[in-house]
Amino acid sequence: MDTTQPGLDTAPLDDEELARIDAYWRAANYLTVGQIYLLDNPLLREPLRPEHIKPRLLGHWGTSPGLSLIYAHLNRCITARGLDMIYVTGPGHGGPAIVANTWLEGTYPELHPSVNHSEEGMKQLFRQFSFPGGIPSHVAAEVPGSIHEGGELGYALSHAFGAAFDNPDLTVACVVGDGEAETGPLAGSWFSNVFLNPVSDGTVLPILHLNGYKIANPTIFARISDEDRMSYFRGVGYEPFLVEGDDPAAVHQSMAATLDACFDRIAEIRADARRRANGQAVRPRWPMIILRTPKGWTGPAEVDGVPVAGTWRAHQVPLSGVRTNPDHLAMLEAWMRSYRPEELFDATGKPAPELLDLHPRGAQRMSANPHANGGLLLRDLVLPDYREYGQETEGHGRTTGEATKVLGKWLRDVISANPDRFRLFGPDEVESNRLGAAFETTDRQWQADVYPTDEHQAPQGRVMEVLSEHLCEGWLEGYLLTGRHGLFTSYEAFIHLVDSMFNQHAKWLKTTNAIPWRRPIASLNYLLSSHVWRQDHNGFSHQDPGFIDHVINKKAEVVRVYLPPDANTLLSTMDHCLRSRQYVNVVVAGKQPALQYTSMDEAVRHCERGLGIWEWASTDEGRSPDVVLACAGDSPTLEVLAAADILRQTLPRLRVRVVNVVDLMRLQPDTEHPHGLPDRQFDTVFTADKPVLFAFHGYPTLIHRLTYRRTNHENLHVRGYKEEGTTTTPFDMVMRNDLDRFRLVIDVIDRVPGLGENAAGLRQQMEDARHAAREHTRTHGEDLPDVAGWEWPH
Numbered sequence: 001m002d003t004t005q006p007g008l009d010t011a012p013l014d015d016e017e018l019a020r021i022d023a024y025w026r027a028a029n030y031l032t033v034g035q036i037y038l039l040d041n042p043l044l045r046e047p048l049r050p051e052h053i054k055p056r057l058l059g060h061w062g063t064s065p066g067l068s069l070i071y072a073h074l075n076r077c078i079t080a081r082g083l084d085m086i087y088v089t090g091p092g093h094g095g096p097a098i099v100a101n102t103w104l105e106g107t108y109p110e111l112h113p114s115v116n117h118s119e120e121g122m123k124q125l126f127r128q129f130s131f132p133g134g135i136p137s138h139v140a141a142e143v144p145g146s147i148h149e150g151g152e153l154g155y156a157l158s159h160a161f162g163a164a165f166d167n168p169d170l171t172v173a174c175v176v177g178d179g180e181a182e183t184g185p186l187a188g189s190w191f192s193n194v195f196l197n198p199v200s201d202g203t204v205l206p207i208l209h210l211n212g213y214k215i216a217n218p219t220i221f222a223r224i225s226d227e228d229r230m231s232y233f234r235g236v237g238y239e240p241f242l243v244e245g246d247d248p249a250a251v252h253q254s255m256a257a258t259l260d261a262c263f264d265r266i267a268e269i270r271a272d273a274r275r276r277a278n279g280q281a282v283r284p285r286w287p288m289i290i291l292r293t294p295k296g297w298t299g300p301a302e303v304d305g306v307p308v309a310g311t312w313r314a315h316q317v318p319l320s321g322v323r324t325n326p327d328h329l330a331m332l333e334a335w336m337r338s339y340r341p342e343e344l345f346d347a348t349g350k351p352a353p354e355l356l357d358l359h360p361r362g363a364q365r366m367s368a369n370p371h372a373n374g375g376l377l378l379r380d381l382v383l384p385d386y387r388e389y390g391q392e393t394e395g396h397g398r399t400t401g402e403a404t405k406v407l408g409k410w411l412r413d414v415i416s417a418n419p420d421r422f423r424l425f426g427p428d429e430v431e432s433n434r435l436g437a438a439f440e441t442t443d444r445q446w447q448a449d450v451y452p453t454d455e456h457q458a459p460q461g462r463v464m465e466v467l468s469e470h471l472c473e474g475w476l477e478g479y480l481l482t483g484r485h486g487l488f489t490s491y492e493a494f495i496h497l498v499d500s501m502f503n504q505h506a507k508w509l510k511t512t513n514a515i516p517w518r519r520p521i522a523s524l525n526y527l528l529s530s531h532v533w534r535q536d537h538n539g540f541s542h543q544d545p546g547f548i549d550h551v552i553n554k555k556a557e558v559v560r561v562y563l564p565p566d567a568n569t570l571l572s573t574m575d576h577c578l579r580s581r582q583y584v585n586v587v588v589a590g591k592q593p594a595l596q597y598t599s600m601d602e603a604v605r606h607c608e609r610g611l612g613i614w615e616w617a618s619t620d621e622g623r624s625p626d627v628v629l630a631c632a633g634d635s636p637t638l639e640v641l642a643a644a645d646i647l648r649q650t651l652p653r654l655r656v657r658v659v660n661v662v663d664l665m666r667l668q669p670d671t672e673h674p675h676g677l678p679d680r681q682f683d684t685v686f687t688a689d690k691p692v693l694f695a696f697h698g699y700p701t702l703i704h705r706l707t708y709r710r711t712n713h714e715n716l717h718v719r720g721y722k723e724e725g726t727t728t729t730p731f732d733m734v735m736r737n738d739l740d741r742f743r744l745v746i747d748v749i750d751r752v753p754g755l756g757e758n759a760a761g762l763r764q765q766m767e768d769a770r771h772a773a774r775e776h777t778r779t780h781g782e783d784l785p786d787v788a789g790w791e792w793p794h
Helices: 015-037 064-081 095-105 107-111 119-128 156-164 184-195 226-235 248-275 326-337 403-417 436-440 469-481 492-512 547-552 567-579 600-609 634-650 679-686 700-707 730-736 741-751 760-780
Strands: 084-089 170-177 203-210 238-244 286-292 399-401 422-426 463-465 485-491 524-529 559-562 584-588 594-596 611-613 627-632 656-661 692-696 716-719
Touching: 015 064, 015 095, 015 119, 015 248, 015 326, 064 084, 064 095, 064 170, 064 203, 064 248, 064 286, 084 156, 095 107, 156 170, 156 184, 156 203, 156 469, 184 203, 184 469, 203 248, 226 238, 226 286, 238 248, 248 286, 399 403, 403 422, 403 436, 403 524, 403 567, 422 469, 469 485, 469 492, 469 524, 485 492, 485 567, 492 524, 492 547, 492 584, 524 567, 547 559, 547 584, 547 700, 559 567, 567 584, 567 600, 594 634, 600 611, 611 679, 627 634, 627 741, 634 656, 634 692, 634 730, 634 741, 692 700, 692 741, 700 716, 716 741, 730 760, 741 760
Parallel strands: 084 170, 170 203, 203 286, 238 286, 422 463, 422 485, 485 524, 524 584, 559 584, 627 656, 627 692, 692 716
Antiparallel strands: 399 594, 611 656
């Protein structure tokens, strides 16, 4: 088929089918306009008056007619072909259109009985939209059938592909707004077809909704030539079909014919792939649709002497002065009556029978599809006993191991035990982050060319690697929201690229916690390695621990942050995270060889507590200490223990308590976070009046934020990362940020009452030790052997 032609000339709809689908579309448009404007008089039983209009007009009309046109035609295909389909709305600000379709399908009234198929129900439908106490103006968690938060643009296509992975019978129709298509994440998402296996995965049908304008500017795809636009999509691996026009009847026929052609082509691709399943894989050229219709189609053509329909002025609310301008009010009424509502709804406000007969039934409705409420399909992971994978240790702080490498062996077997519902996602870093054991049981999924020099690239695999944090995040979110499990591994500094995506997902979780019909989904799990303290060759650009600060801004009911200090605590932590639901879990762990501090039994108990006193490293002997040395993170833990060792040797009468924190949220009061420690228990561990020196993995201010309400906060002194970095040795890095063992000993001398004048010589020794360590690094390019090779003494 020559897809450079404007479209398909066939007319598959007979007169009756054409009339019915057009009526359904008109009904959706009528309901959309009503949601934007009306408080009352939903069926226009009387002329519109100002009191029928909302005082604040919020919503987006421009994209809505196209969204409803697509929805109506997809319903036809679902019914005719028995498709299992969900609808991802990229231009999610077109929320009233999707809400209108879910109401017509009957799903919305089923979930909200007061918003039923009646005149009063329609009134409530209109009133609740973008209204205090109602629902948002975009496609949000409150909208049945949605998995994609429409408040932010750029991620629809990655969510759609994430939903399709491991869902071989699912079709995901993904509408991409032409303004949204200009975003970097969306531009990268077109290449997701390189990773979609037509045998084991579902189908994504992208539909570029080309209506020409953003809020106030033209869109790029609308202003480049047809040849360039078609060449672009063929270049990224699609077979593009064009549907365009402004005559409803012609567009309906073209859309029906094009969807028929697309689904026929999809069936051919899948059948061919299954015939080849045991032979050479061939990357298919999947169909996609470019739908080019006017912005604000069927709305007011001109308002106050300027064009509106087909321009950027139709983007939001075409008639803005309806309450105060009689001409605008009259135009609104004429606009709504142009849809002929008397033909669409009976006297009670119920949709006409021919409309109710058009949409699919039950779970085949896109708004009722269980894949769009993934908790309904969620199955627990089969998790091997992590205790059997533990790092063998000889005492505390005397065995060297690689935490993420140990974890990788467990994850390898998690993948083996869950071949249809668990995947690793990451930007080309599985091997780099020492999780390469996964490749003992799986490959990287890849549908493009494979060279003899490649390793672990295959049409089917459980590892998803692409050099885009946005794409990894979007895939994983789509995968989780449709009922599966996964883990996102990333370098710590670059996870910031998905800050806004994390925001939206955390808000989704917080919102769905209060929606009874939304079932809990598997948690979004991050493993951040290659962290700030061990960027020995990458340097300052790779040194940023601030993602955890960003995460902790979100609601306590949703977020969790863990800093396991060694391999065994990492295993215990990750087992907990993969079992959890409705959280965002952030785990920070090093990948470099490092000392191990806990046996497996100790790690289990320590992680259950979340924080605890390490009696083996303390000298307070269960009595009130003179000072508390606290730590969170593997490198800070090393420095605290080395400082405690120095104090043990040089100030044997000083009572030192060492406290390690795994679960950062334990530092908050229990009134602020479910994991928080009650004040009495916190004071028992950290004391109510003694100096507390806290060595922290990240920015010091975060610990103060978490503990500012505690009794002893004024005695809390935090050392952490303070934006001093470069390409240097591990110990020089902690020295640059005053987190090193010698600096911590100096802090103890300076802050323990009465100690300073009695330990002046030791203080000077520590200053000299810092100087010597720096000079050695500058001379030899490596840390002092006594520092680099330090172990906890017998």
